Amino acid sequence: xxxxxxxxxxxxxxxxxxxxxxxxxxxxxxxxxxxxxxxxxxxxxxxxxxxxxxxxxxxxxxxxxxxxxxxxxxxxxxxxxxxxxxxxxxxxxxxxxxxxxxxxxxxxxxxxxxxxxxxxxxxxxxxxxxxxxxxxxxxxxxxxxxxxxxxxxxxxxxxxxxxxxxxxxxxxxxxxxxxxxxxxxxxxxxxxxxxxxxxxxxxxxxxxxxxxxxxxxxxxxxxxxxxxxxxxxxxxxxxxxxxxxxxxxxxxxxxxxxxxxxxxxxxxxxxxxxxxxxxxxxxxxxxxxxxxxxxxxxx
Amino acid sequence: xxxxxxxxxxxxxxxxxxxxxxxxxxxxxxxxxxxxxxxxxxxxxxxxxxxxxxxxxxxxxxxxxxxxxxxxxxxxxxxxxxxxxxxxxxxxxxxxxxxxxxxxxxxxxxxxxxxxxxxxxxxxxxxxxxxxxxxxxxxxxxxxxxxxxxxxxxxxxxxxxxxxxxxxxxxxxxxxxxxxxxxxxxxxxxxxxxxxxxxxxxxxxxxxxxxxxxxxxxxxxxxxxxxxxxxxxxxxxxxxxxxxxxxxxxxxxxxxxxxxxxxxxxxxxxxxxxxxxxxxxxxxxxxxxxxxxxxxxxxxxxxxxxxxxxxxxxxxxxxxxxxxxxxxxxxxxxxxxxxxxxxxxxxxxxxxxxxxx
Numbered sequence: 029x030x031x032x033x034x035x036x037x038x039x040x041x042x043x044x045x046x047x048x049x050x051x052x053x054x055x056x057x058x059x060x061x062x063x064x065x066x067x068x069x070x071x072x073x074x075x076x077x078x079x080x081x082x083x084x085x086x087x088x089x090x091x092x093x094x095x096x097x098x099x100x101x102x103x104x105x106x107x108x109x110x111x112x113x114x115x116x117x118x119x120x121x122x123x124x125x126x127x128x129x130x131x132x133x134x135x136x137x138x139x140x141x142x143x144x145x146x147x148x149x150x151x152x153x154x155x156x157x158x159x160x161x162x163x164x165x166x167x168x169x170x171x172x173x174x175x176x177x178x179x180x181x182x183x184x185x186x187x188x189x190x191x192x193x194x195x196x197x198x199x200x201x202x203x204x205x206x207x208x209x210x211x212x213x214x215x216x217x218x219x220x221x222x223x224x225x226x227x228x229x230x231x232x233x234x235x236x237x238x239x240x241x242x243x244x245x246x247x248x249x250x251x252x253x254x255x256x257x258x259x260x261x262x263x264x265x266x267x268x269x270x271x272x273x274x275x276x277x278x279x280x281x282x283x284x285x286x287x288x289x290x291x292x293x294x295x296x297x298x299x300x301x302x303x304x305x306x307x308x309x310x311x312x313x314x315x316x317x318x319x320x321x322x323x324x325x326x327x
Numbered sequence: 328x329x330x331x332x333x334x335x336x337x338x339x340x341x342x343x344x345x346x347x348x349x350x351x352x353x354x355x356x357x358x359x360x361x362x363x364x365x366x367x368x369x370x371x372x373x374x375x376x377x378x379x380x381x382x383x384x385x386x387x388x389x390x391x392x393x394x395x396x397x398x399x400x401x402x403x404x405x406x407x408x409x410x411x412x413x414x415x416x417x418x419x420x421x422x423x424x425x426x427x428x429x430x431x432x433x434x435x436x437x438x439x440x441x442x443x444x445x446x447x448x449x450x451x452x453x454x455x456x457x458x459x460x461x462x463x464x465x466x467x468x469x470x471x472x473x474x475x476x477x478x479x480x481x482x483x484x485x486x487x488x489x490x491x492x493x494x495x496x497x498x499x500x501x502x503x504x505x506x507x508x509x510x511x512x513x514x515x516x517x518x519x520x521x522x523x524x525x526x527x528x529x530x531x532x533x534x535x536x537x538x539x540x541x542x543x544x545x546x547x548x549x550x551x552x553x554x555x556x557x558x559x560x561x562x563x564x565x566x567x568x569x570x571x572x573x574x575x576x577x578x579x580x581x582x583x584x585x586x587x588x589x590x591x592x593x594x595x596x597x598x599x600x601x602x603x604x605x606x607x608x609x610x611x612x613x614x615x616x617x618x619x620x621x622x623x624x625x626x627x628x629x630x631x632x633x634x635x636x637x638x639x640x641x642x643x644x645x646x647x648x649x650x651x652x653x654x655x656x657x658x659x660x661x662x663x664x665x666x667x668x669x670x671x672x673x674x675x676x677x678x679x680x681x682x683x684x
Contacts, residue, residue: 040566041358052570053352057539059340088387092562122560128427240356240567261421262561263391267339268539271351271570 039207039290039318042238047282048275055274059267060086061260067270071277075244078280079229080220083252084244086273088264090206091121093230093243094169096258099129100251101167101200101228107131108163110152112138114176116204117169128262132163142174143186146193153197168194171204172211172222179294179319181211184222191225200227206243210236210317213287227251236287236318237279241272290318298322332644333667338506338589338617338660341537346581347574354573358566359385360559366569370576374543377579378528379519382551384544385572387563389505390420392529392542393468394428395557399550400466400499400527401430407462409451411437413475415503416468427561431462441473442485445492452496467493470503471510471521475650478593478618478658480510483520490524499526505542506534509616512586526550535586535617535660536578540571585661589617592659592668597621599672604628605679619657620650623679630682638682643674 035041044052058064068086075084087093094117102109109125111118113135117125125131136148154162170190172182187203194201203226205211212219223229228247233239245255259265266272298311298320309315309322334340343351357363367385374383386392393416401408401424408424410417412434416424424430435447453461469489471481486502493500502525504510511518522528527546532538544554558564565571597610597619605628608614608621623632630638632649639645648656657671 037361038358040360041363043356043567044570049352049570053348057342059337061339062336064340087562088565089562091559091564095562122556124560124562128560234566240570241565257421260390261423261427263386263388263394263423263563264561265390266387266540267533268342271343271539271574275570 039235042236044240044275045238045278048239048278051274051278052271055270057268057270060269061265061267065268065270065273067277068273071273071280072244074277074280075231076246078219079223079231079246081223081229081246082249084246085252085255085259086269086276087243087245087259088241088266090204090230090232090243091124092259092262092264093245094121094204095124095129095262096255097202097228097230097245098125098131098167098169099258100254101202102129102131104164104166105130106163107166108134108154109167109169110134110136110149110165111169112136112144112171114138115169115171116175116206117171119176134165138174138177140177142171142177142180142182144170144190146189149190150193153199155197165197165199167200167202169202169204171206173207173317173319175206175319178314178321179207179210179317181214181316183215184217187222187225201225202227203229205229206232207235207317209284210287210291213284214291214317233276233279236290237283239272239275239279242276287318294318294320332646333663333671334646335657335659335663335671336646336648338534338658341535341660341662343539343574344537344577347538347577350573350577351570354569356567356569359568360564360566364567364569364572366576367572370572370579371543373576373579374530375545377518378522378530378545380522380528380545381548382546384551384554384558385568385575386542386544386558387540387565389503389529389531389542390423391558391561391563392544393420393503394423394561395544395554396501396527396529396546397424397430397466397468398428398557399553400501401428403463403465404429405462406465407431407433407453408466408468409433409435409448409464410468411435411443411470413437414468414470415474415505416470418475433464437473437476439476441470441476441479441481443469445488448489449492452498454496464496464498466499466501468501468503470505472506472616472618474505474618477613477620478506478509478616480513480615482514483516486521487524500524501526502528504528505531506616508583509535509586509590512583513590513616532575532578535589536582537661538571538574538578541575582661586617589659589661592663592665593617593619595665596657596659596668596671599668600675603672603676603679605683606675617659619659621655623653623655625653627684628679628682629684635678638678639674645671645674
């Protein structure tokens with residue numbers, strides 16, 4: 029798209045900053061498949077530390093990150109995961125969890141605030157091993173911020189309550205944290221606090237954080253070792269990926285503080301739209317971060 | 328790996344050139360998932376033209392390129408593909424065609440020159456729809472140059488003969504052309520001529536052509552449109568990927584002319600190794616491009632390949648790939664000089680001298 033357009037289609041359209049381009053120019057690189065790319069290793073270490081997890085893995089996209097995590101938790105034949113009916117993984121990943129990963133999905137109605145009711149999740153959990161009709165539930169997935177619900181933020185308390193439920197039933201909990209930093213900035217908490225209850229998190233650098241390419245997944249050392257294998261078989265093993273990771277380091281270090289401005293601009297936009305005849309939006313309740321969903325209705 | 332090492336493990340270790348870094352810095356970018364990145368569009372168009380195909384698609388790796396092509400040709404449930412037992416797709420892609428693609432693999436013995444005998448392929452073709460025991464053969468895969476057979480080059484005539492066989496039985500033909508340009512340079516022909524009979528090709532920029540990341544898949548418009556969907560579901564849909572494509576454009580335009588030197592270096596290395604007591608290699612027949620596979624002779628020396636590699640690494644900062652108990656591989660690339668080759672030969676000789684029976 030020509031730069032003469034005002035592109036509000038997504039935060040994925042963000043172009044790398046001059047600082048990022050310079051970092052890419054100066055990046056120390058190596059063959060990441062051999063584990064020799066220092067810049068990628070640095071980015072992964074920074075991310076793991078930021079999110080309070082043992083290890084991290086750089087991947088080409090959020091789609092691959094989510095797929096790797098789901099596959100990793102649900103590697104046993106006959107596995108099932110519970111997720112919201114409006115979540116990105118269910119709607120926009122081309123059904124990859126089913127077609128590639130062979131995982132059965134059980135969906136739960138998504139509330140307007142992006143949450144799934146605890147009761148709705150619990151009702152669907154199936155862990156009995158002796159009923160041959162049933163798949164085995166292994167995983168619950170949440171999304172923060174929630175894309176289709178309009179960039180809604182899940183709170184620490186809510187996430188902890190789902191975490192507790194998962195622990196009770198021996199299930200893993202994954203976060204599609206594509207826009208994690210938007211949630212962090214909105215709540216004023218540390219990223220590590222927000223993801224403490226999760227076994228794995230997918231987190232994008234290429235959206236509001238502006239890196240040209242890439243996402244990261246985090247988890248335990250063991251989880252990430254296995255994730256690296258899954259990344260390879262999916263075709264995500266890149267060579268001198270440090271050229272991308274260098275921009276990613278800038279994303280982590282410099283870009284989160286700019287997200288507040290995106291949220292203010294989104295609020296401004298929503299407030300303005302609400303005053304336009306034919307536009308339907310509730311700025312107070314519908315807009316929490318950088319997304320603005322509105323309807324067009326003419327009387 | 329520190330740059331003080333002489334890294335002959337693979338041509339994948341090649342770092343971007345200064346020109347590539349500059350191109351990446353200046354690259355015009357956009358969101359490629361929306362089809363808005365002009366640099367990657369340019370690279371794809373250039374590649375399609377170079378390979379004489381309708382369209383091309385940039386992907387993060389050769390593994391993904393092969394997987395997309397195979398999945399694309401064998402999308403029907405119960406499909407089967409025929410490929411060599413020593414090919415990269417079968418040995419080094421973690422069985423993804425089976426585990427992710429749900430495609431049955433039927434292997435054929437690989438000849439020392441990297442070819443599969445026509446008769447061996449034909450014997451395994453199963454297109455009958457009325458036998459419930461059989462999957463349906465959809466695809467034949469070739470690899471050029473052939474990695475495990477030591478970088479061997481498949482000729483146009485051979486590929487054409489396989490292409491004819493595939494046509495006869497209504498099968499598709501895919502080429503794993505990770506090192507396609509090495510083959511084109513060795514044969515001194517246009518890449519398009521080499522892949523004319525192939526329905527799809529996967530072709531790497533990140534090996535001898537030195538781009539930091541990426542490969543391309545080529546085929547018809549229709550094939551590439553479906554390939555784009557497959558790339559997305561696998562997680563290969565990247566955003567401002569022009570930063571990588573910019574380096575890829577340099578790969579295509581500037582790097583092929585350097586491959587001839589890699590081949591010369593490989594030959595030099597092979598000739599030197601053949602004179603070393605304890606090394607087994609036939610430079611004339613074993614080495615055609617940039618890959619040098621050699622064996623240690625357990626009757627003459629008392630260390631295995633793994634120990635040999637460790638000594639080379641720890642004492643002389645030379646890196647080699649171990650491929651078996653006594654089998655090793657060196658790969659020449661643009662970062663390796665003639666002086667490096669001479670040094671390596673000196674040290675290999677020394678190590679084997681010190682460990683002879």
